[in-house]
Amino acid sequence: MNLDELDHRLDKLDHRPRVVLVGPMGAGKTTVANLLAEAWGLSARDTDADIEAAEGRTVADIFVESGEPEFRRLERDAVARALEGHDGVLALGGGAVLDQSTRARLAGHTVVFLRVGLSDAVKRVGLGSARPLLLGNVRGRIKALLDERTPVYESVATLVVDTDGRSPEDVAGEIRATLADREEQA
Numbered sequence: 001m002n003l004d005e006l007d008h009r010l011d012k013l014d015h016r017p018r019v020v021l022v023g024p025m026g027a028g029k030t031t032v033a034n035l036l037a038e039a040w041g042l043s044a045r046d047t048d049a050d051i052e053a054a055e056g057r058t059v060a061d062i063f064v065e066s067g068e069p070e071f072r073r074l075e076r077d078a079v080a081r082a083l084e085g086h087d088g089v090l091a092l093g094g095g096a097v098l099d100q101s102t103r104a105r106l107a108g109h110t111v112v113f114l115r116v117g118l119s120d121a122v123k124r125v126g127l128g129s130a131r132p133l134l135l136g137n138v139r140g141r142i143k144a145l146l147d148e149r150t151p152v153y154e155s156v157a158t159l160v161v162d163t164d165g166r167s168p169e170d171v172a173g174e175i176r177a178t179l180a181d182r183e184e185q186a
């Protein structure tokens with residue numbers, strides 16, 4: 001490896017997210033990412049927000065106007081960019097891990113799966129239309145997504161944290177404590 005290649009590799013290492021949060025809608029990824037970033041003095045980034053900023057339209061509008069496959073393509077690229085260019089806390093969209101290349105990219109990262117059960121997820125997402133995959137039958141859609149995706153979240157996670165009945169602050173506190181313990185032992 002020549003010096004340029006080495007620099008490039010080191011540069012990439014410097015810009016790894018401190019932690020990547022995955023999990024279903026309502027798990028609290030965006031909320032907990034902000035709490036962790038604040039506690040660590042880092043910035044929080046969210047791939048849904050990145051996509052909305054780049055496209056100048058909401059996730060819901062992208063689904064309606066361009067369809068889910070186009071959203072997933074934008075999401076795959078947004079995740080790849082954030083994994084290489086963000087050294088803070090990164091929240092992924094709820095369905096990002098469905099993409100095989102995204103799952104491969106997550107290998108070697110600290111990935112936290114925020115687990116949430118059906119009843120807490122339904123309470124948290126409410127009945128709004130900001131989440132296009134839930135339109136029509138929020139409870140039924142969330143149940144189907146949880147059943148289908150839980151094994152996928154588990155497969156990429158290096159830490160699983162239960163969030164049911166807990167405050168976002170409590171969840172963020174557990175993540176900080178567990179990661180600090182692991183670092184001490186490493």
Ligand SMILES: Nc1ncnc2c1ncn2[C@@H]1O[C@H](COP(=O)(O)OP(=O)(O)OP(=O)(O)O)[C@@H](O)[C@H]1O
Pocket residue numbers: 023024025026027028029030031032048091093094124125131163165166167168171
């Ligand atoms: N542990 C928690 N307990 C109670 N409410 C929570 C908890 N975590 C998040 N919430 C609330 O649930 C709602 C959804 O949280 P948030 O937007 O962070 O979820 P998300 O995982 O980012 O969802 P999405 O995948 O749709 O972006 C917010 O109103 C948030 O305040």
Ligand SMILES: O=C(O)C1=C[C@@H](O)[C@@H](O)[C@H](O)C1
Pocket residue numbers: 024025048059092093094095096130131132133
């Ligand atoms: O779970 C999902 O598939 C989604 C979750 C949200 O974060 C958004 O990325 C979008 O609403 C799709």
Ligand SMILES: [Mg+2]
Pocket residue numbers: 029030031046048091
């Ligand atoms: Mg979110």
